Amino acid sequence: MCGRYATTRTAQRLTDDFSADLAVAEDAISADFNMAPTKQAPLVIARAAADSSAVTRELLTAKWGLVPSWAKDPSIGNRMINARSETVDEKPSFKRAFAKRRAVVPLDGFYEWYQGPDTGSGKPPKQPFFITGHTPDGGGEGLGVAGLYEFWKPKDGGDAVEWLVTFTILTTAAEGEDGRLHDRAPWLVAPEHLDAWLDPAPHGKDELFALLHPATPGRLQAWPVSTAVNNVRNNGPELLKPLAAE
Template identity: 65%
Template sequence: MCGRYATTQTSASLHQAFEIDLANSFVELEADFNMAPTKLAPLVIGRREDESASAPQRELLTARWGLIPSWAKDPSIGSRMINARSETVAEKPSFKKAFARRRALVPADGYFEWYASPPREGEKKPAKQPFYITPKDGSVLAMAGLYEFWKDRDADEWVVSYTILTTTAEDDLGHVHERMPLFLEPEAYDEWLDPAPRATDELLGLLVPAAPGRLDAFAVSTAVNNVRNNGPELIVPLAPE
């Protein structure tokens, strides 16, 4: 799964990285080295205002992490919807409508996973060591996401929320955690973001694990375990013992 990640890009750098072409999609962003569920994070979506256009327009906005289905009675369900398994996303009631029409890119510098080491003698639970997984070349990851609109009737406002698609981890990362996010390459952005209906197999075919050798994984401080901790020290590799 993906339960924490880092996103430190500015609105301007995301406009450049994802070729966002709507002038009104400039949003104020703050660096977050410990992005956690229910927080607001940058999201890239596609809109098709002109049906004759060859590709959807890309828009940058902020959304709450943890998808809230349109039929939910309250937003608390979103805390259990931070990830969607790619193997079942097209059939699950919570995700299938968003998968059909509301697909997104979730920009990230990298993400965290926790490795559960075998318990030591006398320990009831295994110790969990956080690892930070990030592109070796410093590029921005485009994690595959879905988004949804939910009406908060008490506040009389709409909430935009999202989830991140996951798959079985590749061999070189599977030793850290069995699941990992799915990604999109730039040539697949338009097809994924286009709200027009597409065949399930066609959509899933756009999603890829990170190319072998592209990502680096290294142990980091357990300070990331506390969501109140937030700074560049969270993504610094631990010194060898």
């Protein structure tokens, strides 16, 4: 998976879709058609109450790029936007979060860039594609992608310093047409598996991954979009428009 996606659902729509309590101001969540690393994005988590065993779902915002709790510098998150599922339970940066801080990243779809074959006339430009559960006319549903989250603050920050909440997206090997676009794809969490995936209690790796399915052909659609998405400053619904419709 590459490093861009689109998320356009309102806070109210997300709390309804994920049966979650809103844990931030409603205006903290807004449409972003060109979500990039280091931006604040909507995130769904489940937390156990301190005084009981009850677990509640929360919708909050977090910075894309996971910062491990032991990190000295939060800039490490800039290269932690994705976590490979094959090694997520082994890597020091992710294994603690995988054990008990699993999340769902709500999105409409994600972008991948396809490098066409070399015809001998120079390296062809990469063509961006939008991969989504929606249809070009706006039908279909949004996606819930498997992620991990962490809390971080400097060790000498004291009580006055707020916790930084960050997240990463779990990826697996892509298949079919998705593999042609990119060799990695995000894991998707089906609505019926939200409770089990978000449960903060420890679970085995095989048990957890049995809850997920990769973003593969047959589940999602892909169409070419404008190269305007290449520039993170461009942000609007026109970025999702299929080229053939222009």
